[in-house]
Amino acid sequence: MKNKVFKLLFQEGHRELPTGIYYYIFVVFALGISGFTMWLGGIGNMSPYHYSVIFVMFLLPLSFLTTRGSKKVRKNPSVFDVVLSMIFFLSCMHILWNMDYFLQRVSGLDALTTLDTLVGLIIIIGVLELCRRTLGFGLTSILVLGLLYAYVGHYLPGTFGHRELSNQRILEELIFTTNGVFGAPVQVAATYAFLFVTFGYFFKKSGAGQFIIDLCAALVGRRTGGLAKVAVTTSAVFGSISGSPTSDVATTGSINIPNMKEKGYDPVYAAAVETSASSGGTILPPIMGSVAFLMAEFTGISYFDIIVASVLGALLYYLGVYFQVHFRSVKLGLVGLPKNEIPRLTKTMKTGFFYVFPVVILVWAMEKGFTPSLAATYGIIATFLISYVKRSTRINVRQIKEIFTDVVYHIIPLTVATAAAGIIIGVINLTGLAGKFTSLIFALTGEAIFFSLVVGAFICILLGMGMPTPSAYVLVAALVAPAFIQLGIDLLPAHLFLVFFCALSAITPPVGVASYTAAGIANANPLKVGIQATKLASVGFIIPFMFVYHPTLLMQGSIVSIILTVVTAILGVYALAASMEGYLKDKLTRQERIFLFMIALSMIYPNILLNIITATIFLIYMFRNNRKLPRFSKQKVGA
Structure with missing residues (x-):
């Protein structure tokens, strides 16, 4: 029994797209977050904390649906996975629903409510579990050690000891500011990384992969x-x-x-x-x-x-x-x-020279000082238009759905990793x-x-x-x-x-x-x-x-x-x-x-x-x- 518990705690889970109703839920969420990031990269204007919460609210619940709790192969998530997914989604929804308050509250002065504290704990535990399932022992052990250090590091003598930190102070830093889960790593994943990965998938789907x-x-x-x-x-x-x-x-x-x-x-x-x-x-x-x-x-x-x-x-x-x-x-x-x-x-250049244009547009936009998100958006649009040069490579609605589904599926581990890294950075800042x-x-x-x-x-x-x-x-x-x-x-x-x-x-x-x-x-x-x-x-x-x-x-x-x-x-x-x-x-x-x-x-x-x-x-x-x-x-x- 002890061996089974130990193996469960320190092994990665099994990743696989679900089937049936769960697959359609995944597709709806994937299209929703893809549309949001495209809007944000092109014309959107929103505070980093706000869009990071939305991004995590969509991506990490999907991770519970695509990554099983153990290596045991099963097509669909268990009831436990579905419950965890819903709890995590609702916890992020609580922050989103009260976004104006969390953007205006004064850190260190405005106390967290009991519900805020519960939400913060759920998000941290959820990231910890997803880190175990998705990335295995390495990053998970660092995350556990970091959290332990924040809570009990004041007992350590000498240089590595720190002042005592209350549970509210830790949760406040890790969840309700841009120094933790919703900090710079997740912000990069939600903007630059997501859009450039999307550009890559559009690029390959347009026929550029074979051209390369x-x-x-x-x-x-x-x-x-x-x-x-x-x-x-x-x-x-x-x-x-x-x-x-x-x-x-x-x-x-x-x-x-x-x-x-x-x-x-x-x-x-x-x-x-x-x-x-x-x-x-x-x-x-x-x-x-x-x-x-x-x-x-x-x-x-x-x-x-x-x-x-x-x-x-x-x-x-x-x-x-x-x-x-x-x-x-x-x-x-x-x-x-x-x-x-x-x-x-x-012959290769004659039939595929136009695939160079999206990359040229991408580099040109960055050289001109456009944000990487906007540059990536231009690259995606250019690639989509280039695909229509040849009838055989035209990207249709069905393929767009496939692209966004694949992008979301493949960027989930990165999102989990950046959320975990955000917690570690928060601990470093606190201590x-x-x-x-x-x-x-x-x-x-x-x-x-x-x-x-x-x-x-x-x-x-x-x-x-x-x-x-x-x-x-x-x-x-x-x-x-x-x-x-x-x-x-x-x-x-x-x-x-x-x-x-x-x-x-x-x-x-x-x-x-x-x-x-x-x-x-x-x-x-x-x-x-x-x-x-x-x-x-x-x-x-x-x-x-x-x-x-x-x-x-x-x-x-x-x-x-x-x-x-x-x-x-x-x-x-x-x-x-x-x-x-x-x-x-x-x-x-x-x-x-x-x-x-x-x-x-x-x-x-x-x-x-x-x-x-x-x-x-x-x-x-x-x-x-x-x-x-x-x-x-x-x-x-x-x-």
């Missing part, structure tokens, strides 16, 4: 290891739109991984390629999932400035994966795809935990910047285990970023450092969720997949450190210095890939791998004199050993 696959195949399909390179490029594009490494692996990996295995790639390697490519989508402009919006909210830096600063880092990350795939393919003798399996580039955490980091590192960055990276990976990237970023932005800022690190590189490592947490063992998903598709060992994916993503563990030490990698500085940095950094990534794979034109010795690794670090580090010297040494090494830089030549036959 054909375009990637036309560009890199004939190259050595063409199929794996197609997987890298397609996963990168779809990963940027979805912002979820796990869902991207599940979507593109279900096609890419079996195809790579069929062409001769080891199952572990095929899964690792998909994992590393999909996980990098979070750092790939122009969309970057929803993390960039959260970063803009936390830092006050414009979204456009964030994506410009991320361009070079994302480019180097994917070149690192691409080069390693090339070396592995050469080593295995895996050449490009057959000509008859590759669409012609001219002053951020300052205490900063003191702990400094105590461990002696206020040395490099070692503080190492500790920060470790915390990102630790907190990101089993957790969506946006949620992990929210936590470290509240806990770790203040320590970085206090050390004198600028705001932009400090937060981009955290974003990169939160994205990499989806890869790293022992609990890289994207690695587990890919391993399931490939029928491979998830730990081995995680280790191989970490190796493929190795440049991603280096670049964030360079952000901090030199701004050129953030596209800051003179044109000449940026161009030189780009050229030498690409050479450095190439050398790093050869070192990690142990292969260039032929197998490398251990000494050569170490030499190339040191040369790579020296070329990636943005220092002009050092870059020129090491690039020269590298080129001399290449030509003296008859190892010319590759042309990634086209091949005529497949593996």
